[in-house]
Amino acid sequence: MTAGVRHRLGVASRAVAAIAGGYGVAALSSVVLALCLPAIFGMARSEATMTGLLASFAVFAFAVMWVFAARTALRAWSGLVLVAAVLGALVLLLMRTNGAAA
Template sequence: MSERLAARWNVLSRCIAAVLGGYALATALPAAIVAIMASGMGGMARSDAVLLAMSLSFVVYTGAVMWAFAARSARAAWLGLGLPALWAGLVAWMLL
């Protein structure tokens, strides 16, 4: 594979990681925040926890897109988005 084609695949992989991984993280993290804040640990009303988490999801998605292109490699971008999304999804699933 030529260097030019490899560079294009790298950019494409990062774009897909930014869109899909960012979406997964921006969905799972607010769910985990709601689960933590609305349970006994946060002491917050469920409606307030949802508003807080959904407001933060825009910041999370923006940060995820920036991370996808700032990471040293496409693999690091995928891992940096996938592992936190998996962790947040597990926390939300266990607490909800």
């Protein structure tokens, strides 16, 4: 495989990571905030949901920037997977402790 092909595959992999991985991390962060904010700050559930949704746009933008700033595509993917795993575990824990329906 030539260096040009490897470079193009790396950029394509980063683009998929930025779009799909960034969306996943943003969605999970939105859910975590929507579940945490009423318990921590006593916010109304509708306000917490809107706050989580609006914050997810910033999380998505940060994830996209981080993916393209990472040294390698593998590091970008592994960082997104790690953050998504932590957020997913938090979602499961919060849903279990808050009694939310799965």
